[in-house]
Amino acid sequence: MLERAGTSPERLARTFLDNGRTRAGFSSCAPGSFPGGKGKTAECVHIICGTVFLTNEDGSARRNCAGDTVVLADGWTGRWDVVERTDAVWASVTPP
Numbered sequence: 001m002l003e004r005a006g007t008s009p010e011r012l013a014r015t016f017l018d019n020g021r022t023r024a025g026f027s028s029c030a031p032g033s034f035p036g037g038k039g040k041t042a043e044c045v046h047i048i049c050g051t052v053f054l055t056n057e058d059g060s061a062r063r064n065c066a067g068d069t070v071v072l073a074d075g076w077t078g079r080w081d082v083v084e085r086t087d088a089v090w091a092s093v094t095p096p
Contacts, residue, residue, distance in 0.1 A: 008032060009082060017091075024091040029082050037077030043092040045070045050086025055079040 005013035009032025015025040029050075036054070046069045054070065055061040056078045064070055074095065 002026075002028065006034065009034065021094050021096065022091070024089070026087070026089050028085065028087045029080075030085055031082050033079060033081045035077075036072070036080045037075075040074045041092050041094045042074040043072045043076075043090060045072070045088050045090045048087040048089065050088075051083040052086050053081040053083065055081060 002012040002014050005011040005027065006029075010030040011027060011034075012029075013025055013027040015023055017024040029052075047064055047066055049066045051063065051065045053061050053063055054072075056076075061081075
């Protein structure tokens with residue numbers, strides 16, 4: 001079952017693995033924008049459906065859609081701009 005992970009925009013998620021340093025799961029997000037970045041956590045996201053722009057802190061942006069895989073290095077900060085409902089699987093690793 002998906003759980004609410006945010007309200008603006010509406011985000012639903014399910015974590016399948018969480019061993020402290022490594023996490024993996026599924027997320028679904030309605031159109032809207034929200035800040036991204038998790039400090040020292042690196043993240044890999046594979047988009048199943050939908051379209052999203054990832055905007056880096058320097059203002060450069062990239063369009064990502066179904067079939068794309070995005071790797072966000074540890075320390076990445078930026079903005080997620082979801083154009084249409086986006087479903088994705090993800091994995092994240094936090095170094096010791």
